[in-house]
Amino acid sequence: MAQSILQTRGRPRDASIDERALKATRELLLEEGFAATTIQRVAERSGVHASAIYRRWPSRIELIQTAAYDNLAPGQVRPTGDLRHDLTRFLRSYIATFSSPLHRAAMPALLGPEALEQPMTPQAWLLLSVRPHFKKILAAAPAGVIDASIDSDEIFDLLLGAAMVHACVPKEARPKQPVERTIDLVMRILSPPTNR
């Protein structure tokens, strides 16, 4: 598996130990759920000592966040210059991530009370790292397509929220709204006054 962007901070680690712990975490999340995914269970399953896990992740919340977000696809969308196309891929990619069984199982570690009490989790770090990347997608659009006053972070937050709604609100609770309609709305925000 490729080197995780979440593991590039600090001194080099033994990647095989990291990978064994993360693999066991993912398996436990999928097979037994969030509550059962404790450091102790991960240690037993992976053969990595609990103390070695704690050296890498200060709590199970960080461990679970890293395991669930490790190869997060949205950061991989390369800008092509076709803005609508790129934004659609970006949004679809987040929806797929938020809809995956692994992410769903990890949800309490991402949005639960324990996660929110911590200042700078892998989740927060990852979201920060995606922002400059998203900015490049907007910057790749042809001149004049995007209003100069647009803040890419605000558009990113809008897409992130839209992805959460698409992935997390039960389909019975919302009208059948295709991803393309969300992109229509975002394109409407982006376009300069003369193009609207």
Place this chain on the structure above:
Amino acid sequence: MAQSILQTRGRPRDASIDERALKATRELLLEEGFAATTIQRVAERSGVHASAIYRRWPSRIELIQTAAYDNLAPGQVRPTGDLRHDLTRFLRSYIATFSSPLHRAAMPALLGPEALEQPMTPQAWLLLSVRPHFKKILAAAPAGVIDASIDSDEIFDLLLGAAMVHACVPKEARPKQPVERTIDLVMRILSPPTNR
């Protein structure tokens, strides 16, 4: 406590039994968290028999959703005709709800894998019931302020997603973006071409 909108379906119930069970559920969520909030524990704490709880809620997921969403504030925003003002109150109200300790503790019941497997939970029912209400807020705007092609459900979903991001993304992972900026973007979507 006022009659819950979640309890108006079906035949009348003994409101005091409902209320005791819901109160115990809220207390358990806040004091001990999601995992500890089981039907059995709610029964012990409230003095309501587990069988009576199961008659009212098919699972702990439905019970927790009802307890967490019971008096959801966003449905209470009355349209004044000042669109920006109303939308701001609506968004702030959702952010406050999603940020509350009770809602955070209930998060796995709202967004976790168990919740998403069920077809029509109290959460889904509530979201559906808010949609017509939100439509009234848009309808109360003066003529010409909103583009006729706008679908109120799409704007609702956009605000819902924005509220999730405001409330759930750690503040370290996003720029300091005031609620007013989100409303700016939504107003930009809403306004007819001639007004932009």
